[in-house]
Amino acid sequence: MNSVAVNECETATPSQTVVLAIATIPMQPWEQPFDPKTALKHGTIFPSLDLPFYVTGGEQP
Numbered sequence: 636m637n638s639v640a641v642n643e644c645e646t647a648t649p650s651q652t653v654v655l656a657i658a659t660i661p662m663q664p665w666e667q668p669f670d671p672k673t674a675l676k677h678g679t680i681f682p683s684l685d686l687p688f689y690v691t692g693g694e695q696p
Contacts, residue, residue, distance in 0.1 A: 668680040677685045 663681070663683070666681060666683060668674065669677060669682060669685075674680040679685055
């Protein structure tokens with residue numbers, strides 16, 4: 636690699652050289668949230684985000 640390319644990389648900011656990421660976030664439709672007691676138990680107020688978690692890596696016990 637030549638020294639000119641290294642010097643250019645050292646002085647350039649990432650936004651001038653590459654696109655780091657493009658975020659796409661799907662819209663979540665509104666739904667009736669859990670009541671506070673249920674939300675605390677499940678760790679979320681939204682029923683659609685209440686997904687199963689298996690310690691064994693996805694296998695049901």
